[in-house]
Amino acid sequence: MRLLLPVLVLVALMAMLMLRGYVHSEILADHRVRSEASTDKVPEKILDGGPVIDTRSGRATSLRMPDRRLVLTFDDGPDPTWTPKVLDVLKKHHAHAVFFVTGTMASRYPDLVKRIVDEGHEVGLHTFNHPDLSFQSKKRIDWELSQNQLALAGAAGIRTSLFRPPYSSFADAMDDRSWPVTEYIGTRGYITVVNNTDSEDWQKPGVRQIIRNATPKNGKGAIVLMHDSGGDRHQTVQALDRFLPDMQGKGYVFDNLTEALDAPTAHTAVAGPELWKGKAWIFLVQASEHITDVLVVGLSIIGSLVIGRFVLMLLLSGIHARRVRRKDFRWGEPVTQPVSVLVPAYNEAKCIESTVRSLMASEHPVEVLVIDDGSSDGTARIVEAMGLPNVRVVRQLNAGKPAALNRGLANARHDLIVMMDGDTVFEPSTVRELVQPFGDPRVGAVAGNAKVGNRDSMIGAWQHIEYVMGFNLDRRMYDVLRCMPTIPGAVGAFRRSALERVGGMSDDTLAEDTDITMAMHRDGWRVVYAEKARAWTEAPESVQQLWSQRYRWSYGTMQAIWKHRKALVERGPSGRFGRVGLPLVSLFMVVAPLLAPLIDVFLLYGVVFGPTEKTIVAWLGVLAIQLVCAAYAFRLDRERMTHLISLPLQQILYRQLMYVVLLQSWITALTGGRLRWQKLRRTGVVEAPGGPVAKQRTRKDSDERRPVG
Numbered sequence: 001m002r003l004l005l006p007v008l009v010l011v012a013l014m015a016m017l018m019l020r021g022y023v024h025s026e027i028l029a030d031h032r033v034r035s036e037a038s039t040d041k042v043p044e045k046i047l048d049g050g051p052v053i054d055t056r057s058g059r060a061t062s063l064r065m066p067d068r069r070l071v072l073t074f075d076d077g078p079d080p081t082w083t084p085k086v087l088d089v090l091k092k093h094h095a096h097a098v099f100f101v102t103g104t105m106a107s108r109y110p111d112l113v114k115r116i117v118d119e120g121h122e123v124g125l126h127t128f129n130h131p132d133l134s135f136q137s138k139k140r141i142d143w144e145l146s147q148n149q150l151a152l153a154g155a156a157g158i159r160t161s162l163f164r165p166p167y168s169s170f171a172d173a174m175d176d177r178s179w180p181v182t183e184y185i186g187t188r189g190y191i192t193v194v195n196n197t198d199s200e201d202w203q204k205p206g207v208r209q210i211i212r213n214a215t216p217k218n219g220k221g222a223i224v225l226m227h228d229s230g231g232d233r234h235q236t237v238q239a240l241d242r243f244l245p246d247m248q249g250k251g252y253v254f255d256n257l258t259e260a261l262d263a264p265t266a267h268t269a270v271a272g273p274e275l276w277k278g279k280a281w282i283f284l285v286q287a288s289e290h291i292t293d294v295l296v297v298g299l300s301i302i303g304s305l306v307i308g309r310f311v312l313m314l315l316l317s318g319i320h321a322r323r324v325r326r327k328d329f330r331w332g333e334p335v336t337q338p339v340s341v342l343v344p345a346y347n348e349a350k351c352i353e354s355t356v357r358s359l360m361a362s363e364h365p366v367e368v369l370v371i372d373d374g375s376s377d378g379t380a381r382i383v384e385a386m387g388l389p390n391v392r393v394v395r396q397l398n399a400g401k402p403a404a405l406n407r408g409l410a411n412a413r414h415d416l417i418v419m420m421d422g423d424t425v426f427e428p429s430t431v432r433e434l435v436q437p438f439g440d441p442r443v444g445a446v447a448g449n450a451k452v453g454n455r456d457s458m459i460g461a462w463q464h465i466e467y468v469m470g471f472n473l474d475r476r477m478y479d480v481l482r483c484m485p486t487i488p489g490a491v492g493a494f495r496r497s498a499l500e501r502v503g504g505m506s507d508d509t510l511a512e513d514t515d516i517t518m519a520m521h522r523d524g525w526r527v528v529y530a531e532k533a534r535a536w537t538e539a540p541e542s543v544q545q546l547w548s549q550r551y552r553w554s555y556g557t558m559q560a561i562w563k564h565r566k567a568l569v570e571r572g573p574s575g576r577f578g579r580v581g582l583p584l585v586s587l588f589m590v591v592a593p594l595l596a597p598l599i600d601v602f603l604l605y606g607v608v609f610g611p612t613e614k615t616i617v618a619w620l621g622v623l624a625i626q627l628v629c630a631a632y633a634f635r636l637d638r639e640r641m642t643h644l645i646s647l648p649l650q651q652i653l654y655r656q657l658m659y660v661v662l663l664q665s666w667i668t669a670l671t672g673g674r675l676r677w678q679k680l681r682r683t684g685v686v687e688a689p690g691g692p693v694a695k696q697r698t699r700k701d702s703d704e705r706r707p708v709g
Helices: 004-023 082-092 103-108 110-118 138-156 178-187 207-214 234-249 272-324 352-360 379-386 401-411 430-439 458-481 496-501 512-522 543-563 572-595 597-609 612-636 641-670 692-700
Strands: 052-054 061-063 069-077 097-101 122-125 158-160 191-193 222-227 267-269 339-345 366-373 391-396 416-419 424-426 443-452 492-495 526-537
Touching (some): 004 103, 004 597, 052 178, 082 110, 097 110, 097 138, 103 110, 103 138, 110 122, 122 138, 122 158, 138 158, 138 178, 138 272, 222 234, 272 458, 272 572, 272 597, 272 612, 339 352, 339 401, 352 366, 352 379, 352 391, 366 401, 379 391, 416 430, 416 496, 443 458, 443 512, 458 526, 458 543, 458 572, 458 612, 458 641, 512 526, 543 641, 597 612, 612 641
Parallel strands (some): 069 097, 069 222, 097 122, 339 416, 366 391, 443 526
Antiparallel strands (some): 052 191, 158 267, 416 492, 443 492
C-alpha cells in the first residue's frame, strides 16, 4: 500500500503527458499519402459540380454558391495567434465565415472556438489529427469525427454537420480513393465542403497575389480557401483586411455557408451526457497543458540545479582535495590522546565481533563502549565473551539509537568521542585519521569516509557509486562551504564539550546524525571531512531493506531541516548556516532528487513521441556529465573504475526507486504521518579489506564469502 500513492502520481503524470502528445498530434500525427488514382467511380456531376457535396440521402448532390455570395473558409485552426486577428478583421467588416477546425486545436484553444460561434460564424470538422482519410479504415474515420465533435461540444456546446477532408481541393480533384470516403461521410450525417477558389495563402505569395487568387471571375459566387493556422499567417490577415472592403464595394456578400444557401444552420446544440463528456474532455486537455507547462518549468529548474551542483562538486571537491593533500597541511598539533568509541548495538550478533575486533586493531589508543539497546539475540554476551581489554558493555532497555549514544557518552572516559554503527568495521588507521582535525580548536565534529563493503551485488554496486559520488564528493563540497549537513552514523567523531553544549543526541528526528550536525553548525563549531578515515559498512542487500533505510533517511532529513528552520532568520553562526547550509541542503537533498525523475519522464516521452534522436542524445549528454563526476569522485577516493559500468542502469532503475522513496517521504510529511524506526537485517559479511580481522576470517573458513573491497 505504501507504493500505491507514489505510483498513482507517476501514472497520472504519464497519462497527462500522453494526453498532451495526443492533442499535439504527436500520437497519430498528421500525415499524407501521395499516390495516383483513377476517377472511374466518381460521378460526372460531382467532378463537374460545385464545392458542396451532399450524399446524406444516399444520392450524390452538388451545390454551387449563388452569384456574388462568397463563403470564406479557414482551415487547420483555431490558432492562438492568427485566429483572433482573423476574427477581428471579419468583425471590423461585418463579414461571416466558416472555420474548419481540427480536434487537436479545438481541444487546446476552446475559448477561440466559443468566440467563433458567439460572433456568428460557422464551424466545420476538419478531423481530429488531420490524416489523409483516403487511406484510413471506417473505424478510424468514425473516431476522427467523434473526437472532433467531442472537442466542439466541450468548447462551444454544439455539434456541426459540415465537414472538410484534409488535403482536399476542388471537386474535380475527387478520385476513386477519396470518393468512397465522401459517400461514407454522408451516411454519418455530414455535408462535405471543398472549395472552388484557392487563395494559396499557405505559400505566402504576397498580399496582392493572395487577393488575386481569392477573387472569383465574372461576379460568380465561390467558396474561398484560406488558413488561420499552420504557420505565419500575417499575409492572410493583411490580404483579408483589403479583400473584404474591396469586394463588398463591388456588391459581394460574405456569408456563412448555410446563409449563402438559405439553409438551416449547421450547428446543433448539445446537452446532457454529451455536453458533460465534452466539458470533461476539455478540462483534461487543459489540465494536461498546464501540468506539462509546470513540468517543463520543473525540468528547467532541475537542469539548472543538476548542472550547478555538478559544477560546484567538481570545483570545490578539487579545492578540498588539493588543500588536505598538501605535504605541509596540518590541522594543528597531532592528536594523540585516547578516544572513546561508542558502538550502539541492537541485535547485531552477526556483525558485532568483526566490529569490535577491527577497533582492537586500531593504531590509535581507544576505549570501546558497546551500548546494548535491549538486544534479544545475545549481542552483549558475544562482546563480553570476547574478553578484550578496554572493551566495556553497557546494557539498557530498548530506547533507540539516540538514547544509546547518550548513555555511552555518559559512561565515556575521554574527551574525544567516536561514534560508529554496529555493522561497521574500521581500518587500523581510521580512528587516528578521524580525530586529527581536532588539532584545530574550532572543529567540533568530523565526518569520516563511509564505504560500502558488500558491493558485489547489483544493489550493492549501485550504493557504492552513490556513496563515493553522491555522499563523499558532496562532503568535500560542503566542507569547503562550511555547511556539512550530515556526519554519517557509520563513522563520525565529536568533542565531548561540543556535544554537551548542544544537549547531546536528540530523538526529535529519525536522522539523529543530520540533526546533531546541524546543531553543531548553529552552535558555531566547524564540521569537517576526513577522507582517510575509512569505515566499511554493510549496505542493504534487498529492495525492501533499502527502501526502509532510505525512507527513514529522507523523512529524517526533512524533519531536521524543519527543526532547524529558525536558523534562516538568526544571527551569527546559526544564521550563516541557515542562509547558506539549509538552502543548499534543501535544494540538493530534498528538492533536486524529487524533481530529477523529470529528466527520465521527458526521456520516455521524447523516445515514444519524438524527437527521438534528439531526446536520446540529450539524455546521453546528461549521463556523460554524471559519468565525468563519478569518475572524478572515484579517482579522488582511489576506487576502481570498473564499478562505473553499472552507472547507466543505476540511473534508470536505482534513481527511480530513490525518487519514489523521497516522494513517499514528502507525502508522509505533508499528511502529518509518523514513521517508526526500522531495524535492517544484517549478514555480517563486511570486513576491513586487508586488516587482521579479514585475514583471520579468511583462514577460519575459506568457504565463506571473501573480504570485500
